[in-house]
Amino acid sequence: MQFFKNINRLLSDPEKRFDLFVAFPRFYKLFLNQRLHFLWQRFLVVILLVLIVAGLFGPQDPARNGMLYLCWGLWWPMVILSLFFVGRMWCGVCPFPVAGRFLKACRLSLEKTVPKLIIKNSTGIAVIFFMLIIWVEESTGMKDSPKETAWLLIVIWAGATFCALLFANQSWCQYFCPLGKLMGIGASISWIEFRPDHSSCRQCTTYACYKGTEQLSGCPVSLGAVKVTNNLKCLVCGHCLQLCPHNSPQLNVRHPLSELIIRKGKLITCTMLVPFLMGSQLARFMDQNIFNLMDRIELVCLYDWVCQMGLYAVPLVIGFILVHVIISYGDLFFGIYHDELMGRFSPMIPVVLPLAFAGELVSRLNYTFRNLPDFIPTLGRQFGWETLERLTFTIPEWVYPTYGVFFIFLSEIAGLYLLQKFFVEECEGIVPLWKYRAIQVAFFALFGVYLCLMSTGWHIPSINIMLLFQ
Ligand code: SF4
Ligand code: SF4
Ligand code: SF4
Structure with missing residues (x-):
């Protein structure tokens, strides 16, 4: 009953927030436990590999290859639908950055800084990637071709891995991923937002969520909870929860249009x-x-x-x-x-x-x-x-x-x-x-x-x- 009252309050006031981490401490523990994210991600890597192998080497008749439906009929539509309810949480378990992270752990990355020119035009680049995908997807009948679908997955995976080899952090997710940009847009009308508690952040001296600690690296997309002001860029991976000494990060339920009202098209x-x-x-x-x-x-x-x-x-x-x-x-x-x-x-x-x-x-x-x-x-x-x-x-x-x-x-x-x-x-x-x-x-x-x-x-x-x- 209290839950519905809270929802009603949220709907009547776009400024109101309701922190799920406070209301359901187990939820907080679930996010804090990065092993669970790790296991999910590894499981999804296996699924991704199976899909690619089925697409490349399986039957090419669309009526005889289930990978097409798994990609186009289940995975992608469910990710889009989930944006409204849980924001970009898919990015927290997405398998594409895993290979890059592994190469970084083996110290094979050059860890260069992304050139300013690319950063400045990154949104345009991602939009062009996105349009190319839609254009090729629709005009070449990709949804009926297991091989083409597998190649699309390989290209995205290769893009994420190549960027990890070249640049510091998850630069693919930060600047180039066309799926991530689309998800950011969908997540801006989500019920959920990941935000810091600014009163806690004001006392902070370490900014560990952003910089990391000796044992743990900082936010994979150079944000850190302290810098999250909208749903566009944060991957909701929960990594900064274990870094923050003041329990600042919150997972809020909110009016789904509040971000649009606050930002008024300035995104x-x-x-x-x-x-x-x-x-x-x-x-x-x-x-x-x-x-x-x-x-x-x-x-x-x-x-x-x-x-x-x-x-x-x-x-x-x-x-x-x-x-x-x-x-x-x-x-x-x-x-x-x-x-x-x-x-x-x-x-x-x-x-x-x-x-x-x-x-x-x-x-x-x-x-x-x-x-x-x-x-x-x-x-x-x-x-x-x-x-x-x-x-x-x-x-x-x-x-x-x-x-x-x-x-x-x-x-x-x-x-x-x-x-x-x-x-x-x-x-x-x-x-x-x-x-x-x-x-x-x-x-x-x-x-x-x-x-x-x-x-x-x-x-x-x-x-x-x-x-x-x-
Ligand atoms: S931004 Fe793209 S590659 Fe990165 S986690 Fe999200 S969907 Fe995956
Ligand atoms: S989120 Fe935590 S670590 Fe980051 S600035 Fe705020 S208090 Fe500091
Ligand atoms: S701000 Fe925190 S939850 Fe968001 S991407 Fe960075 S580490 Fe992950």
Whole structure:
């Protein structure tokens, strides 16, 4: 009962926090115990190796190789979904940095400092990596190719290991990982945040969370609890818990939109990645609906992947331009797009961010649900267990609009709430009412585009908006 009262208090006040480490000391011990993280990570390394081997050397027919579903249908969508509930906790057990850490422990790393030029442009580099992945993933049919999927995993793993060989700390996670950047964005609307207790940090003289001690190195991404101010960069690995002499780190439950309200679009990662992410989602929905975009592109290109990538760039660019125009239009009407301290920022980014997250989730869950009934039979075909062939089932068509509409409406309400909050509290008297209404219209237009493109993938004519016009 007390728990629900606390949740209610959190929802009514974005400033309120509720420390899980204090409320559940066992939870604190779980985080403090790094052996558990260590075991999880090693277990996930084994899974990663199995997936790569299955992708490279297993059957290449997608109906006979279960690694595709494990990667695209389970692992990635579950990581995206988990962001909302536990933030970037996946990064705390992610297997990609393990090989690099092992090489560092063997003193094989050059431990160089990352050049300033790279640091300055790291967000742009990660965004380009991310766009490349989406572009190749969608236009070459990677989700149907075990070998390509395995190569993607190898490239990310190699990137993390190479950076560990060259640079100090987990520089891949800190600057370049495209998955990490996306997760940071998702985690900014999480219920959970990892933060320091500033009153404890004020008495601190060691800053061990950041610098480390003689026995233990400091934060792997050069943060340390003391410097964590948002959910974008901290891996929530819990490493600094054992370093802090004052029990400062807290794991707070909070209002999921509080970070967006506090930051108001001053997060450069979000400003750069969100329009690309949303643009790519519009293109992806066109593939998952009655347009069957990739089938048409494949027919035109006769399965030539260079041609496919070229043609697929067109809807990607159109999607990006559409989102960018709506965001810029909103920024223009807000009249605030430059801050003396923070530089250029976009108040529209936090408004559309929940929609970007919901779109990503729905697009990934579409793959999960469409392919779930065939997963066990696929394993049966892969390992020659014919009895598994019968373990299939059908997912009723109403499931797709149910979760699709649920997540998109939820994000729409979140966006409207943020819009109203900025209009009433942050820009009180600055933005005229008619401009506020105009921004609302633009936001609804974006919402309409999402719903329209998504709904054409639901084989339910009565709610299929596009079919009504056919
Ligand atoms: S940033 Fe990337 S490589 Fe690093 S822990 Fe997170 S997902 Fe793994
Ligand atoms: S988190 Fe702990 S170690 Fe880091 S500055 Fe605060 S009190 Fe010091
Ligand atoms: S601040 Fe602490 S929890 Fe966050 S990444 Fe650094 S060591 Fe891990």
